[in-house]
Amino acid sequence: MNKIPxxxxxxxxxxxxxxQTIKGKIDNYQSGxxxxxxxxxxxxxxxTIKANGKFTIELEDDMxxxxxxxxxxxxxxxxxxxxxxxxxxxxxxxxxxxxxxxNGDLELESVTMQGNFFIGIIKDKKPIGKxxxxxxxxxxxxxxxxxxxxxxxxxxxxxxxxxxxxxxxGICKTKTYTLDMKNTFDIVHNYDIDLKKGWNIVKxxxxxxxxxxxxxxxxxxxxxxxxxxxxKETKFIFSEGKTL
Numbered sequence: 001m002n003k004i005p006x007x008x009x010x011x012x013x014x015x016x017x018x019x020q021t022i023k024g025k026i027d028n029y030q031s032g033x034x035x036x037x038x039x040x041x042x043x044x045x046x047x048t049i050k051a052n053g054k055f056t057i058e059l060e061d062d063m064x065x066x067x068x069x070x071x072x073x074x075x076x077x078x079x080x081x082x083x084x085x086x087x088x089x090x091x092x093x094x095x096x097x098x099x100x101x102x103n104g105d106l107e108l109e110s111v112t113m114q115g116n117f118f119i120g121i122i123k124d125k126k127p128i129g130k131x132x133x134x135x136x137x138x139x140x141x142x143x144x145x146x147x148x149x150x151x152x153x154x155x156x157x158x159x160x161x162x163x164x165x166x167x168x169x170g171i172c173k174t175k176t177y178t179l180d181m182k183n184t185f186d187i188v189h190n191y192d193i194d195l196k197k198g199w200n201i202v203k204x205x206x207x208x209x210x211x212x213x214x215x216x217x218x219x220x221x222x223x224x225x226x227x228x229x230x231x232k233e234t235k236f237i238f239s240e241g242k243t244l
Contacts, residue, residue, distance in 0.1 A: 020059040020159060020199045022047075022230075026238050029053030034128045037118045038063055038111055040070035045122060046111060057117065059199045064109040064161035085109060088162070092191050092224055094172030099191055103166035106195075114144055115156045115204075119238075129240040133157035133230065140237050143206065150217035155205035157230055161198065168193040168224075179213040185220075192225040201227050 026049065036047035036057050044066065047057035071085070089104030111117070116130040134140040139154030173186040193202070208221035 020057075020201065022055075022057040022059075024055055024236055026053035026055065026236070029238070031119075031128045031240060034119050034121050036131075037120050037122060038066065039113065039118055040066050041073060042070075043120075043122050047117075049119065049128075059111065059159060059161075061161070061198060063111055064163075064199075067109055067111065068107075088166045088168065088193075088195065091160075092168040092189075092193055094170070094189060094191070096170070096172050099168060099170035099172050101166075101168045103162075103164055104168070106162050106164060106166050109161040110159060112158060115158045127242055129238060132237050132239075133234050134237055135233065136235060137237055139206070147216075147218075151206060151209050151219050152217070153206050153209060155203050157234060158202050158204065160195065160200050160202055162195045162200065164197055166193075166195040185210075187219070188221045190221070190223040190225075192223070194226050196226075201230060203227050203231070 029049065029052070031049075033051050034049045035045040036049070036055070038044040038046045044063075046059065046063060047055060049055040068085075085107040087104060088106050088108060089101050091108055092101070115132045115134070117132075119128040119131060120126055121128065132140055134143075134156040135154035136152075138152050140156060142149045142151050143154075143156065168191040170191055172189040172191065174189075175184050176187050177184055190207075203223075203225050205223045205225075206219045206221070207223050208219075209217050210220040211217050
């Protein structure tokens with residue numbers, strides 16, 4: 001099955017510390033009733049999609065502990081595979097005194113992968129596809145191509161759970177050489193992260209790009225911030241697929 005990006009109209013975001021409720025409608029959805037799936041050893045539904053494309057996702061506190069428990073079991077059973085969550089410090093990293101971090105050792109938990117929610121039919125063990133929240137399809141595709149495509153400005157949205165409050169504040173500048181090694185410039189990460197106990201909405205944005213000496217467009221300025229609600233202009237981008 002080919003992957004078909006579909007744009008989704010955002011209906012409502014209900015923000016709370018312990019729970020996030022996301023409701024919307026997938027335009028031109030034709031994959032039938034399905035579920036949003038928690039990626040654990042025994043998959044669990046965290047939301048539903050109706051045949052007409054209307055959907056609801058519920059993020060609750062206990063989901064984070066279920067993901068952690070599943071990871072711990074997988075680690076205990078494997079001699080080679082080790083699943084490790086990023087800490088707050090690792091996820092929003094900067095080797096500079098200009099960026100101040102509190103509770104940086106806390107581990108982040110998520111129910112997405114690269115911003116994607118997994119969709120399928122659990123009883124049939126049937127994948128349907130993935131759903132990502134982003135400013136545009138062009139940004140989503142360029143950002144997650146990891147340099148294979150020219151970058152464009154824009155953002156995507158992710159959800160992170162922390163057991164206690166944490167924060168990352170400041171502007172991180174990384175000195176970078178041009179390809180001919182004759183000049184330098186700064187790649188900038190602007191952090192405005194205030195994580196509350198429970199689920200948090202995080203906006204990861206490329207604010208500015210540049211063209212390198214080989215003609216490739218690369219990110220120059222990033223901004224990462226927590227937001228109280230998803231921006232109105234956000235598009236929900238659905239991709240059909242037989243694999244998750």
